[in-house]
């Protein structure tokens with residue numbers, strides 16, 4: 001609480017609005033920590049909440065779920081941060097894989113394989129475990145996330161990226177649904193291809209040993225802010241591999257053992 005009081009509400013509103021405009025008008029901004037060194041992880045989640053309010057109001061959309069980011073040590077090291085993050089998914093971020101994706105409204109998009117968990121029950125911290133996550137899950141499905149940091153060259157600190165809704169941009173969820181006991185959420189292999197060339201392989205367990213562990217971590221964080229995972233929410237687990245830069249005409253496919261593969265095509 002004390003930490004949060006160090007930044008004026010006006011400043012938090014201004015940062016949220018600057019991030020909203022950068023996304024709306026498709027341009028990059030420089031990280032805010034340089035201008036506001038007092039920005040903390042907690043104040044950054046306050047800004048994220050304000051950004052989501054702005055987007056819901058101006059884009060006439062609503063919250064459809066949550067996403068985890070930076071769940072692998074490799075990605076944390078790559079980005080120079082020390083813990084995972086979460087962000088909010090909105091209904092208008094959902095992409096239908098049947099149609100080519102336009103990059104026109106995106107700044108410098110990258111795409112990454114994820115596992116989507118869809119919830120049939122609320123999941124409320126602070127003592128959520130992997131078992132609780134699995135019990136509350138209606139189904140899992142293959143997914144991809146398009147991330148599009150609003151920061152120049154994807155350069156940010158942990159508070160910056162949290163304020164920017166953890167780089168959320170779009171998400172794609174496969175139409176086939178799988179019960180949690182139908183797939184091996186630790187050892188299930190994943191192959192990620194770009195234009196039919198394999199660019200990365202991984203296993204489900206690359207997300208904190210078990211993707212449900214990442215979700216439990218988030219549920220236990222959310223409660224400190226009076227928030228929780230709601231029945232009906234879609235939650236993206238965090239990426240299983242590094243992300244790939246998207247170009248016009250590219251195609252991307254993620255194939256998980258035991259699940260139908262999911263492909264997207266980028267508009268030419």
Ligand code: 0L1
Nearest residue numbers: 068069070147149166167
């Ligand atoms: O979903 C992710 O892992 C991305 C979180 C933000 C970091 C980035 O923009 O790469």
Ligand code: MG
Nearest residue numbers: 069145238239
């Ligand atoms: Mg992601």
